[in-house]
Amino acid sequence: MxxxxxxxAGSVGATIAYTMVVNGTASEIVMIDINGEKSLGEAxxxxxxxxxxxxxxxxxxxxxxxxxxxxxxxxxxVARKPGQTRLDLAQTNVNITKTIxxxxxxxxxxxxxxxxxxxxxxxxYQFCKTSGLPEHHIIxxxxxxxxxxxxxxxxxxxxxxxxxxxxxxxxxxxxxxxVPWSLANISNIPITQYRACLKExxxxxxxxxxxxxxxxxIRKSGGKIIQRKGATFYAVAASVVxxxxxxFSATDTTLTVSxxxxxxxxIEDVCLSTLTVVGREGIKGKLVAPLNEQEQAxxxxxxxxxxxxxxxxxI
Ligand SMILES: NC(=O)C1=CN([C@@H]2O[C@H](COP(=O)(O)OP(=O)(O)OC[C@H]3O[C@@H](n4cnc5c(N)ncnc54)[C@H](O)[C@@H]3O)[C@@H](O)[C@H]2O)C=CC1
Ligand SMILES: CC(=O)C(=O)O
Numbered sequence: 001m002x003x004x005x006x007x008x009a010g011s012v013g014a015t016i017a018y019t020m021v022v023n024g025t026a027s028e029i030v031m032i033d034i035n036g037e038k039s040l041g042e043a044x045x046x047x048x049x050x051x052x053x054x055x056x057x058x059x060x061x062x063x064x065x066x067x068x069x070x071x072x073x074x075x076x077x078v079a080r081k082p083g084q085t086r087l088d089l090a091q092t093n094v095n096i097t098k099t100i101x102x103x104x105x106x107x108x109x110x111x112x113x114x115x116x117x118x119x120x121x122x123x124x125y126q127f128c129k130t131s132g133l134p135e136h137h138i139i140x141x142x143x144x145x146x147x148x149x150x151x152x153x154x155x156x157x158x159x160x161x162x163x164x165x166x167x168x169x170x171x172x173x174x175x176x177x178x179v180p181w182s183l184a185n186i187s188n189i190p191i192t193q194y195r196a197c198l199k200e201x202x203x204x205x206x207x208x209x210x211x212x213x214x215x216x217x218i219r220k221s222g223g224k225i226i227q228r229k230g231a232t233f234y235a236v237a238a239s240v241v242x243x244x245x246x247x248f249s250a251t252d253t254t255l256t257v258s259x260x261x262x263x264x265x266x267i268e269d270v271c272l273s274t275l276t277v278v279g280r281e282g283i284k285g286k287l288v289a290p291l292n293e294q295e296q297a298x299x300x301x302x303x304x305x306x307x308x309x310x311x312x313x314x315i
Contacts, residue, residue: 001027001028002025002026002027002028002070002071002248003026003027003028003029003030003068003069003070003071004020004025004026004028004029004030004069004070004071004072004073004244005029005030005031005032005061005065005066005069005071005072005073005108005111006029006030006031006032006072006073006075007032007033007072007073007074007075007076007100007104008032008033008074008075008076008077008117009031009032009033009035009038009039009042009043009060010033010038010075010076010079011079011231011233012075012079012116012117012231012232012233012236012237013031013033013042013073013075013076014031014042014046014233015233015234015236015237016073016075016116016236016237016240016241017029017031017042017043017046017058018046018237019237019238019241020056020241020244021046021049021050021053021056021058022049022053023241023245024053024054024056025241025244025245025248026056026070026071026244026248027055027056027057028056028057028058029043029056029057029058029059030058030059030060030061030065030066030069031043031058031059031060031061032060032061032062032063032065032066033060033076034076036060039060039061040060042060043058043059043060044060046058047059063103063104063106063107064107065107066103066104066107066108066111067107067108068108069108069111070111070112070247070248071111071112071113071114071244071247072104072108072111072112072113072114073113073114073116073240073244074097074100074113074114074115074116074117074123074127075116075117076096076097076100076117077089077092077093077096077097077117077118077123078092078093078096079118079226079231080118080222080223080226081226082223082226082227082230083223083227085174085175087119087122087174087175087309089118089119090119090122090309090313091313091314093117093118093119093122093123094122094123094126094313094314094315096117097117097123097126097127098126098130098315101126101127101130101131104131105131105132105133109133110137111137112137112138112139112247112281112282113127113131113133113137113138113139114139114140114141114240114243114244115127115138115139115140115141115258116140116141116236116240118173119172119173119174119309120140120141120142120173120258121140121142121172121173121174121258121270121271121272121273121306122271122306122309122310122313122315123140124138124139124140124142124258124259124260124271125260125270125271125306125310125315126315128259128260128271129315130315134282135259135260135283136259136281136282136283136284137281137282137283138259138260138282138283139243139257139258139259139278139282139283140173140257140258140259140271140273141173141236141239141240141243141257141258142173142256142257142258142259142271142272142273143168143169143170143171143172143173143177143256143257143258143273144239144240144242144243144255144256144257144273145173145222145235145236145239146169146173146177146218146219146221146256147167147168147169147255147256148235148238148239149169149217149218149221149235150167150168150169150179150214150218151165151167153214153217153218154167154184154186154191154209154214157209157214158186158194158195158198160186160187164186164187165186166183166184166185166186167179167181167183167184167185167191168180168183168184168256168275169218169256169273170256170272170273170274170295170298170299170302171272171273171298171299171302171303172272172273172302172305172306173258173273174219175219175305176298176301176302176305176306177215177218177219177273177302178215178295178298178299178302179211179214179215179218180289180291180292180295180298181211181295182290182291182292182295183289183290183291191209195208195209242255243255243257243278246278246279247278247279247280247282248280250279250280251279252277252278252279252284253277253278253279254275254276254277254278254287255275255276255278256273256274256275256276257273257276257278257283258271258272258273259271259276259283259286261274261303264286264288265288265291265296265299265300266296266300267299267300267303269307270303270306270307270310271306272299272302272303272306274286274287274288274289274299275287275289
């Protein structure tokens with residue numbers, strides 16, 4: 001038996017719920033939204049497809065229904081408008097989260113929390129600082145989505161299975177994110193050497209991969225999708241459901257998710273994404289993977305940029 005509560009039944013919350021039902025991720029899913037009609041409608045629509053899925057109870061509820069949840073997912077908030085940065089959203093969504101935290105802490109004090117609403121690193125920090133819950137139970141989805149975008153882009157470029165691509169996006173889920181290319185490899189071959197190892201396909205891969213272009217593509221992906229269809233929700237839903245699966249499977253898994261820094265890479269008192277081990281109890285630890293000097297400086301820059309935002313917020 002596994003119970004998940006989703007706060008916010010908008011595009012992201014509803015798509016997470018749907019993805020979970022189709023994947024059989026949980027046996028009970030509660031959807032809570034300030035707009036009760038919306039959560040009722042979404043839960044009903046998803047429920048009517050359940051005869052074709054693994055048994056699941058999915059319903060719209062109130063905070064009381066979050067009781068005994070294993071995982072609570074926070075997607076409530078205002079979404080980015082075209083042209084708006086994630087940080088522009090900060091105080092608005094901090095204020096929304098402020099009203100929600102006391103109710104969640106009251107009914108689901110033992111749950112593992114996954115923060116998805118933006119700006120995700122700031123809201124994860126707010127959750128850590130103000131909820132009183134253990135930090136290892138608070139996970140921001142962070143750059144798991146950016147990492148998925150990177151892996152899918154590299155797999156397209158090299159025409160290779162995404163699962164063979166091991167590359168990560170670190171830092172803020174936002175404009176100061178970056179790829180530590182020194183860690184990136186395909187099937188254990190450092191990415192810088194991979195092209196030279198290819199025998200037949202080199203000509204279809206020209207021009208050569210330009211790392212900066214890939215990073216820009218990743219950073220701009222969310223904004224470009226929002227411009228085209230108004231919101232992003234499929235890839236983030238797949239990413240969040242993957243985090244839940246890692247938790248339920250109790251198999252320790254490395255993910256780039258956001259959590260409180262405590263001196264790793266000399267950074268503290270801010271939440272951002274580095275390689276993190278996630279297991280049944282939430283965050284099990286962080287891997288301080290070796291970064292070169294330039295990468296360490298980029299991580300520090302990302303942390304400083306988040307701290308600059310935090311100091312101007314009323315959390
Ligand atoms: N971390 C990530 O990788 C991603 C984060 N997001 C973020 O997720 C959030 C949700 O995005 P969408 O679902 O597209 O937005 P949406 O506008 O479709 O849904 C937000 C939902 O939150 C609800 N809500 C607002 N205030 C609430 C409150 N006080 N209590 C309960 N529910 C409340 C609204 O009624 C609405 O149904 C946004 O902040 C967005 O930027 C979106 C995509 C990726
Ligand atoms: C909306 C957002 O944060 C993203 O798609 O990256």
